[in-house]
Each structure stands twice: as C-alpha cells, then as structure tokens.
Amino acid sequence: MTAALGLLMLALTVASFAIGPATLPLDRLVLGLWNGGGSPEALIALQIRLPRALLGAAVGMVLGLSGANLQGYLRNPLAEPSLIGASASAALGAVLVIYFGVSAAWAPALPLAGMAGALVAILIVQMLAGQGGNVLTLILAGVAINTLAGSMTALALNLAPNPHAVVEITFWLLGSLTDRSLDQVLVAAPFMLAGAALLLLNGRGLDALGLGEKTAASLGVDLRRLRWRVVVGTGLAVGAAVSVAGSIGFIGLVVPHLLRPLIGAMPGRLLLPSAFAGGSLLLAADIAVRWIPTNVELKLGVLTGLIGAPFFLFLLMKTRAGLR
C-alpha cells in the first residue's frame, strides 16, 4: 500500500513536470534539464516546471505527514497542521516581508521570514504549553497563537500602504505553487526535510499514546520528547511549506481520513502513507488548477479549500451518525 502510494506520487510528480501552458514533450524537457544551458526547454524545465513539481510533492508530503502526526498526537481526527499556529505564523512572517517590500528585492527573504515566523510560534507554543507532556494545554496555546498571528496578518492588510500590496498579500495567502524559483525551493527544502525526519520518528510513541498518556508512559514513551518532536517537526516542515507555497488547507486534515479505511487506524502505520498521499493529492490539485479553464488561474489553496470543506462537513455528519 505504502509502495503503491509512493509510486502514485512519483507518477504525479512526473505528470506535474510534463504539464504546462507551453506544450513540450516530456523527453525534450528531460533532455533540457539534463543538458542545461540557455535553450527554452532547459529554462522552462529548470526554472518553471521542476520547482513546481518538486514543491507540489514536498509541500503535500509534509502537510499529510504533519496532519497524521497531529491527529495521532492529539487523538483527535479533526486536528490539522494549522492547529498549533505554525501555518498562521509562517504566513504572518511572509506577509510582513511582502508588506515591507523586502521580498521584491530578494526572493529568498520570503521563505526565510515565513520559517522565522513559524519558529517563533513553536517556541511560544512550547513555552505556553508548559513542562508536562499535556495535550490540552498545547491545543489552547496553539489556538491563542493562531488567533494572534491571524489578527496581525489582518492588521498588515488593514494598514497596507497601497492597493497593490493588499492584492499581492491576499493572492499570496491563497496559496499557490506557480512561479516559485528553484532558489526558494532550495531554501525551504532542508527545513522540510528536518521537520519530516522528526515527524517520521513518532510512530511508536503515537501508537502507544492511543492507549492514553499514562499507559504510553508505562510503555516507555517519553511524552515530553514526543511532544517536542511533534511540535518542532510540524513547525519546521509546515512553516517551510507555507513560507514558499502560502496557506494550503485541508490536505493535512483529509489525508489521514482517506487512508484509515485502507490501512487501519494505528497512527504509526499512517505516517509514511500520509506523506505519499498528501504529496499525490496536492500534485493532483496543482495539475487540476492548470487544467480547469478559468480566466485567471485558480489558486491552489482555493481549490483544496473548496474540495476540503465539504469533505470536512461530510466527516462531521459521519461522526454524528456514529455517535447516535
């Protein structure tokens, strides 16, 4: 199953690389990538298609992986990466950079500021949540940070010096993989990798935690370390993802739900499949926004939200039916 999802993601990555407004056969694109140089194929392949395909896979993977981690850790199937405030704070960091015009002068400033925002948020959440490994305080701290970051973003929009900045910020917030440079990808990649590595280590701890905190501790799980890995891993990975791609919702929420009927509910077994399924889903969505014939290209975050929100409602109704 995991291998099949991995292959699916690989196929979609290639498909994402092959599809674009300029119709170029795949072999010419790959040749362009291989030979380098200044040919149009090489430029399109290296500067447009490759970053977009890689980002789609990477961003989707970390969103799926951190969604599976948070749902396992919080033992709540409605948890998603934005819950601990990392996404909103990464967005705030990025918005500030756009607001002050830094990003126009130096492109990597955007992901760097986004990740700085996410890191500050994680530190504050960790501090607020206290020393014990308690779950409830973490949620409350996350909610507080989320609200604060959201309000500050709204403030930036409110005080924006000109309509152009408002449009730029708003569009960026909608989330997209269009026109990202390879540099931006390279700046964010190490943080996504480091975060994903932390998140992949949590399988056993999350499995044990399904039996409650005390039982997990009695099974040798260090709850404080587990929480640290979940929070810092999510902060790094999602912070880096949001800082290059903008806010893309619902992937982290939906993916574990799609997989549970296929793989089972054991949180540890969902981690790697969630990463592959998240990557696949985001790549598919990114291919879809390029296919759907609209005057202006649909933003990726808009599409995932449009599909994700009804799915969320469907989940809610299923849960309610189960409670009866």
Add this chain to the structure above:
Amino acid sequence: MTAIEIRGLDVRIGRASILSGVALAVEPGTLLGLLGPNGAGKTTLLEVMAGLRRPDAGTVQLGGQDLARVDAVERARRVGYLEQGAASHWPLSVERTVGLGRLPHRSLWSRPSGDDAAAVEAAMAACDVAQLRARDVTTLSGGERARVMFARCLAGTPEVLLADEPVAGLDPAHQIRCLQLLADRAAGGVAVVVVLHDLALALRFCDRICLLSDGRVAADAPPAELLAGDRIETVYGIELARHSRDGRAYAMPWNLRSPTDPRTTR
C-alpha cells in the same frame, strides 16, 4: 531480593500530601492486594511504582536498582502497568491492541518477531479474548475491553505487574478468572500488585494485603492476620461479616459503623 521496594515515600500534589512515609516491599512470587478507601493514595502509589510519577521524597528500587535511574524502555520491559479504566482511542483490532504491549520489546523500525506473536497469543488466550481478535476494540463491552487491556499488559511479560482495579466492570466469573490469572502470574515468579475494592476477592486471592489510609500504610499483612484484628473495620468505618471456606477466612462488608462507635475514625 525484593522485586520492588519502597522506602520513606512522600508524594505531594500541589499542597496536598497524597502519600507520606510509605514503605512497601514486594517479593517475586507475591500477589499483593492494595486496598483502602477512595482517595487513600492507591493509584498514586501504583504510579510511583510504575515510574510514572517522581516521589517528593523516598526511594523506589526495582530489583535492587534505583527506579529513577532505570532507562524508560528497560523499565517498561520489566514493569507492566494496567491503568484504571484503560481504553483505546482508535478503532483497532483486539489483536493489534494486545500487540501494543510488545512495544518496549521491539526496536524502532522492526516488525513484530516470533516471540512477540507468541506472547500476544498467550496473553489473549489467558484473558479469554482470542476469539475476539478481529473485533474493533472500541465496540466491545466494558468487561470485554477490560480483558483486552489486561491482555495488553500481560503481553509485555513483565517481572513486576501493577494493575489498577482490573476487575472493575467484570462479571463474577471474569473477576475470579482475572484474580486467578494474577495469582498464576505470581506463582510463576512475578511480583504482582493489584488495587482492589472488593474485600472478599482480595481476602480470597491475595498473599498479602496492604491497607492504605490517608496516604499512610495502615496495615500490611497476610489476609488471615489482617482479619484477626479490626484494621479493615477501622479504616473503612464499616462492620464486616466474617466467614470461612476451605479453611480460608474471608469477610464481606455488612454495615456502616455507627458514627457513635468510638472506634470509628472516619
């Protein structure tokens, strides 16, 4: 050597003193019943023995080693802990749930070994849940779930077994089966500490009973010795109906002690 030994134990939560000056030693092969009124500190004492709670004073030794210095995974292999009212948050199969008891025995990436499978199988058979193996654990009845959680604990094959009210919610047949099982483990050399509220069961099955009252040890003796005195009556503030069967004395709670009785402490 004692399997687990506690000396001079104090535990405070906030300003409240939960346990003070508790001393207790459990040898391998002993089934010790931990009894006492609600709020006497039984669960807290069990958590300290399981290494889940650091005492404010005193020492806990596991097989002669300071428990605080035993690595968490090593401790998890040697000490099995059955939480009161344990349940699974996820709809897992019974077999998977029992398998979680093997976590401390497995390395990070390894799949369950033959030993793991055998231990899970034995634990399920012992707790009479093997026929439920494919069932979703969240859809079981309370009693069935309690047996599954008990099997989860046994699957870890611990040398010290700590069970917090394992018979709560079980029918009489499964209560007896559960205590028989604990007694069997003890007979096999495991040190077993079980928190119970059922006096008759405790007197019937335990080798020794430790009676806690307001965070202190009020009595620590074999059942016959304990029944010879009136510690149980005093601590709970009840009158007992005493009986015996096959030469073994037992008792059941009969009446509340009248508040004017000079021996009533509570």
